[in-house]
Amino acid sequence: MGRRSIHTSEELREIILEASTDLIREQGFGALSAREIARRINYSPGTLYNVFENLDDLILTVEGRMLDRLLAALDIVPTTGNPRERVKALAEHYLKFTRDNPKLWGLLFEHHLPQGRPVPGWYQQKLDQVLDRIEAVLAPVAAVSSQELRRAARVVWAGMHGITALTAATKLSGLATEDADLMVEDFVNNYVTGLESMLGSSESTAV
Amino acid sequence: MGRRSIHTSEELREIILEASTDLIREQGFGALSAREIARRINYSPGTLYNVFENLDDLILTVEGRMLDRLLAALDIVPTTGNPRERVKALAEHYLKFTRDNPKLWGLLFEHHLPQGRPVPGWYQQKLDQVLDRIEAVLAPVAAVSSQELRRAARVVWAGMHGITALTAATKLSGLATEDADLMVEDFVNNYVTGLESMLGSSESTAV
DNA sequence: ACCTGAACACCGTTCAAGT
């Protein structure tokens, strides 16, 4: 047929991302394919490749937008009040987000880049923003050195990641979804207690 | 061509599983396909379906054998000595195993069953065995109730899972592999401190 | 300039037909 130009390439980009997100929300990552996206938006498969480098690039973009929304959700956590309660609030908002977007959240676990392909810079930056957010909330209860604070933030991210992965991926556990709350609470409580005990044994001023 | 019967179906089963494991060890899960396995063992693709229900069944079997080896590796952890050191030893053996089998370990993260398909019973049992092993080691440092012990074991499993996933999946972090040791140590130390502090505040006899 | 759709090189899975 040839050109259509009904949409600008920016519009087309949005249409593609929206259709992809909808598809994942409805049917999960397994149902996503370039050809299925094309079908949904009434374009040929080739058109996707005018707008995105390839399917991985498209999917990473969807994931990037999801991370933006996670960050926005985490920003609701109050910046005042009991430090320990703030960590718990952060973890709860994190868990709530994953629960509100189960199939979309699954992308983080189910989508994998080909061996050796590093993540793009803009994507890495979004991950760093999440880690920064965790660091900020963790700062009052942890860490004498910035290295230790960095590490603690990564451990919390890993722990939350592990708990949401285990409850989401039915393959890894017979865990019910409601168990995740108790696990998150247990994890945060005990881990933070450990961090605080380290604080107390140094010269810095604790809570 | 028709029948060959060079191998019994048990032999064929082993040949298929071995070829699959080798393929994953060498090139990762992404390179695995029914057709590629068939090519490697000089059988037609159809033959795989005489021995396994489908590709997921085959892959779960490979994963099951990996879990058996993980369990064997965890059994080296001494059953005597300082309780806290035993938890750390368990975590270190776990980490070592994932590092010795990086691509194979990746199966746990990269392979997913179709939506809604539950894991087979024999597979669930192997997961339970891992959890039991963790519970056993955790028992002296944690838990007034068996429910809390169960939960603690799952949190440790989730935490280890999260840390190994984050360091394995380059997509989720710019973490170097050597960071995993420090994260595991930090996680175990602080989490166990938290657990022990709970113990102390109850009527049971602590360490 | 933009988009198509055929083409290429792959998949997982089934099953009639051969030995």
Add this chain to the structure above:
DNA sequence: ACCTGAACACCGTTCAAGT
């Protein structure tokens, strides 16, 4: 009884050809 290989319904990606 065991195994093949063609067949079916899919993939991701490219690119000459059309408007």
